[in-house]
């Protein structure tokens with residue numbers, strides 16, 4: 573911490589930005605194994621929100637690990653730093669008034685707790701995409717499980733690195749039981765209660 577950094581009090585508030593957008597901001601945090609369905613559901617959810625005139629942004633590996641966080645590995649420390657930076661970015665986007673969708677494995681409970689602390693509990697909705705690892709591995713969307721089993725990836729979540737499941741997620745989805753459309757509908761119900769359209 574640098575004690576010589578003194579924040580400037582800007583005139584336009586978060587509330588004014590929300591008034592303009594006619595809805596509250598929110599962070600919808602997707603956590604789950606690789607291949608569980610986080611990105612697929614987040615993408616379908618963003619389409620639905622967009623169609624309803626909600627101002628959104630989707631954060632995921634492509635726009636974060638290939639840019640802002642391209643210096644981070646999958647060690648425990650780097651995953652923690654990955655999630656911390658994402659939370660800080662999401663916090664700025666919340667200040668801007670957006671409904672932010674974040675799709676990250678985020679396997680450590682403490683890291684997810686830290687996200688809640690950074691953005692505020694009232695701004696956080698946790699979606700646990702709880703697809704059994706057997707199904708994620710069967711899908712093997714990116715061929716990474718095969719590589720991990722072959723010993724080519726040394727700390728792959730679910731194979732040789734842990735995944736700590738959320739204790740009390742706001743929404744829990746097993747994609748072997750629930751379609752993408754059903755998952756979106758479940759999450760939408762929760763979002764609608766939280767962002768109270770001001771129109």
Ligand SMILES: Nc1ncnc2c1ncn2[C@@H]1O[C@H](COP(=O)(O)OS(=O)(=O)O)[C@@H](OP(=O)(O)O)[C@H]1O
Pocket residue numbers: 605606607610611633637646650651652654655675676677678679714716725726727728729733
């Ligand atoms: N070691 C290891 N463990 C888990 N995942 C790995 C690993 N190496 C690469 N990948 C690919 O990177 C995506 C996960 O990145 P995240 O930023 O979401 O991970 S984390 O939250 O920092 O744990 C994840 O993407 P998704 O499949 O979209 O979840 C993987 O495709």
Ligand SMILES: Nc1ncnc2c1ncn2[C@@H]1O[C@H](COP(=O)(O)OP(=O)(O)O)[C@@H](O)[C@H]1O
Pocket residue numbers: 604605606607608609610611612613675701711713747748750751752755
């Ligand atoms: N009900 C479902 N919900 C989400 N994805 C599903 C579902 N059924 C099958 N899938 C498939 O599972 C894969 C999930 O991949 P992806 O969304 O990239 O997962 P993640 O982002 O968690 O790594 C996709 O190929 C998707 O088409």
